Amino acid sequence: MGRYVVRRLLQLVPVFFGTTFLIYGLVFLLPGDPIQRLFGERQPDPTQAARLRDAYNLDDSFIVQYLKYIGGVLTGDFGTTYTGREVSQILLERWPITLQLALTAIVIEIVFGIGLGLLAGIRRGGFADRTVLVTTLVVVSIPVFVLGIVVQYIFGVKLGWFPATGITDGWPMSYLLPATVIAALSLAYVARLTRTSLVENLRTDYVRTAVAKGLPRRRVIGVHAFRNSLIPVVTFIGADLGFLMAGAVVTEGIFNIPGIGNALFTAVRLGEAPVVVGITTFLVVMILLVNLLVDVLYGVLDPRIRYE
Amino acid sequence: MSEPERPDQGQPNPEPRPHESGYADDEPPTEGFFGSANTAVTDDLGAAEESQSEVPEQRRASLRADAWHQLRRRPMFWFAIVIIAVFVTMALVPWLFADPDAVSQQAGACQLARSLQPPSSEFWFGTDQQGCDVYARTIYGARASITVGVLVTLGVSVIGVIIGTTAGYFGGWADSVLSRIVDIFFALPLFLAGLIFLSVLQLPGIWGVVIAMTLFGWTQIARIARSSVISTKSMDYVQAARALGASNDRIIRHHVLPNSLTPVIVVAMISLGGFITAEATFSFLGIGVQPPTISWGVMIAEAQTVFVSAPWTLLFPAGALLLTVLSFILLGDAVRDALDPKLQ
Numbered sequence: 001m002g003r004y005v006v007r008r009l010l011q012l013v014p015v016f017f018g019t020t021f022l023i024y025g026l027v028f029l030l031p032g033d034p035i036q037r038l039f040g041e042r043q044p045d046p047t048q049a050a051r052l053r054d055a056y057n058l059d060d061s062f063i064v065q066y067l068k069y070i071g072g073v074l075t076g077d078f079g080t081t082y083t084g085r086e087v088s089q090i091l092l093e094r095w096p097i098t099l100q101l102a103l104t105a106i107v108i109e110i111v112f113g114i115g116l117g118l119l120a121g122i123r124r125g126g127f128a129d130r131t132v133l134v135t136t137l138v139v140v141s142i143p144v145f146v147l148g149i150v151v152q153y154i155f156g157v158k159l160g161w162f163p164a165t166g167i168t169d170g171w172p173m174s175y176l177l178p179a180t181v182i183a184a185l186s187l188a189y190v191a192r193l194t195r196t197s198l199v200e201n202l203r204t205d206y207v208r209t210a211v212a213k214g215l216p217r218r219r220v221i222g223v224h225a226f227r228n229s230l231i232p233v234v235t236f237i238g239a240d241l242g243f244l245m246a247g248a249v250v251t252e253g254i255f256n257i258p259g260i261g262n263a264l265f266t267a268v269r270l271g272e273a274p275v276v277v278g279i280t281t282f283l284v285v286m287i288l289l290v291n292l293l294v295d296v297l298y299g300v301l302d303p304r305i306r307y308e
Numbered sequence: 309m310s311e312p313e314r315p316d317q318g319q320p321n322p323e324p325r326p327h328e329s330g331y332a333d334d335e336p337p338t339e340g341f342f343g344s345a346n347t348a349v350t351d352d353l354g355a356a357e358e359s360q361s362e363v364p365e366q367r368r369a370s371l372r373a374d375a376w377h378q379l380r381r382r383p384m385f386w387f388a389i390v391i392i393a394v395f396v397t398m399a400l401v402p403w404l405f406a407d408p409d410a411v412s413q414q415a416g417a418c419q420l421a422r423s424l425q426p427p428s429s430e431f432w433f434g435t436d437q438q439g440c441d442v443y444a445r446t447i448y449g450a451r452a453s454i455t456v457g458v459l460v461t462l463g464v465s466v467i468g469v470i471i472g473t474t475a476g477y478f479g480g481w482a483d484s485v486l487s488r489i490v491d492i493f494f495a496l497p498l499f500l501a502g503l504i505f506l507s508v509l510q511l512p513g514i515w516g517v518v519i520a521m522t523l524f525g526w527t528q529i530a531r532i533a534r535s536s537v538i539s540t541k542s543m544d545y546v547q548a549a550r551a552l553g554a555s556n557d558r559i560i561r562h563h564v565l566p567n568s569l570t571p572v573i574v575v576a577m578i579s580l581g582g583f584i585t586a587e588a589t590f591s592f593l594g595i596g597v598q599p600p601t602i603s604w605g606v607m608i609a610e611a612q613t614v615f616v617s618a619p620w621t622l623l624f625p626a627g628a629l630l631l632t633v634l635s636f637i638l639l640g641d642a643v644r645d646a647l648d649p650k651l652q
Contacts, residue, residue, distance in 0.1 A: 011491075018492030022501070027508050141634035143585045145592045146626045149612055157616060246499035250589060254612075268507050268593050276507045280500045288495055 004299050019284050078278035087278035090263050098259035104179035113187040117194025124199050136188035144247045148181045148254040165256040178255040182247040186240050197229035238294025241287050378646040385642040391635035399454035406444040434620040446624050452603040456514050457584040463522035465576045468529025476537030494527040506595040517587050517596045536568040570647050578640030581633035604629045
């Protein structure tokens with residue numbers, strides 16, 4: 001187990017440097033003046049331009065620039081906004097909200113995704129199965145932002161069951177609606193994956209044996225088939241965090257939840273590229289770390305992984 | 309590839325791996341697990357893999373013919389084909405569906421005087437805040453979405469197949485280096501990488517979105533092509549070709565590629581819908597397709613503020629988007645099920 005963790009950590013190192021290099025290179029290695037690019041179509045103010053030159057060490061060679069940037073990332077420095085606020089300050093203020101939202105979304109995804117998948121998989125071809133298949137397919141085809149706008153209108157404005165914007169009502173009321181929107185796409189995949197996996201497992205020899213020796217149906221499905229069906233589902237949920245974050249950016253923007261995603265949403269809309277770069281770097285590093293955690297957990301769940 | 313294997317980001321995976329054989333098993337329940345068609349597929353697989361030019365025509369066509377036979381009987385396949393045909397026609401020749409003057413600024417298509425009118429016989433889908441005809445804009449918006457989807461899918465397929473085939477066929481250090489590169493690009497979620505790329509480089513029209521998504525969207529195809537090539541490489545007919553002195557180039561082009569492309573094509577088809585969604589999302593955020601190019605994403609973004617009083621401004625472009633994406637997913641699913649005997 002220990003060796004597995006160490007190996008995964010070592011694998012993370014080149015990926016960490018590679019992704020940060022890509023992000024940095026996108027902004028600073030492409031032809032043209034990077035400062036002008038960070039300002040987009042606006043004319044950079046000379047003092048701000050000078051400050052940014054200094055902040056990004058643009059007078060050094062590219063490798064030195066990159067290393068200084070990496071040093072910054074490792075010590076928690078993700079750059080500053082045009083008005084001089086530190087991005088790390090914004091992240092620090094906002095991450096509890098995004099974390100709450102993301103955890104709520106994951107719980108919804110797991111409970112409803114696996115639940116619906118079970119419901120569909122147990123009676124393959126039945127009414128529940130067909131309903132779940134069709135609904136999930138439609139959900140997969142709806143872009144998150146459309147779902148967000150429509151759900152906000154129906155449940156927030158028209159029916160008034162949940163607050164339509166902001167987090168003034170606190171957890172859970174203010175979080176349920178946006179978390180459901182974020183979770184919807186992954187939930188649909190989890191349901192389909194659980195169903196397929198369960199259907200496959202119900203055909204295996206050991207399930208037939210369990211049925212043959214007279215175990216009650218509940219035990220056959222619950223213990224023999226279901227537990228084994230969960231392995232691909234757990235992997236999927238872990239690997240899906242990037243998607244979840246993408247959903248969070250748009251959804252926090254629509255529901256005006258003051259989390260990290262909303263900061264990124266606003267920065268994109270205002271064209272504040274340094275903030276976009278800083279927050280994205282942070283998110284990518286977080287996703288890498290969480291994926292590592294999931295892989296390690298997966299090694300605990302599935303003994304076959306450990307001895308590879 | 310790093311283990312443990314992860315299913316590639318939210319996409320059905322056509323490879324018959326033990327635990328993750330695709331998320332969308334839409335097989336009609338009326339068919340038995342071991343129906344006659346399935347055995348035929350399994351038997352014909354060997355024949356299809358030998359399908360070089362020397363093999364008689366009848367045997368060569370068998371896997372495809374069988375897949376076609378399966379596809380033909382599925383209503384979902386026909387549903388998808390019809391919808392896709394309609395939208396592709398819309399993208400190619402939109403003037404068949406709506407007068408081009410209805411979307412041109414010069415012809416005075418948008419008049420503030422008739423802002424936010426509900427659907428009527430004159431404006432089938434109503435008008436938006438600027439007083440533009442939503443029906444005409446929905447029709448003309450198909451082009452951006454379909455073009456982006458098709459171009460990105462072609463782009464990622466070419467890059468992914470080249471990298472995946474090189475890594476899988478040559479193995480060794482080429483595989484190690486390329487697989488690390490794939491890992492790095494894979495760790496950058498398409499959406500986040502696209503956000504940076506598009507907010508830093510502002511390219512006009514659809515090109516920014518196409519380049520961004522092609523640049524960061526190829527990893528899934530590369531991984532699938534790699535594993536598909538690795539399994540094809542060890543086939544007897546590849547060994548035979550090598551024993552006969554065929555060059556690597558010839559083996560790859562005539563033996564490995566034709567026999568390892570099926571899973572790539574299926575995944576490419578399914579992800580086309582995802583690319584269309586991504587384009588709309590970027591356009592919604594204001595960094596994708598820029599006005600005056602008409603795009604469903606831009607229309608939905610504009611409709612967001614008036615949606616409460618004028619739902620038609622949002623529902624029609626969103627509906628068109630949903631139908632397009634849904635049809636590509638359905639088509640990909642159907643083709644995957646027909647081509648992959650192990651899933652049945």
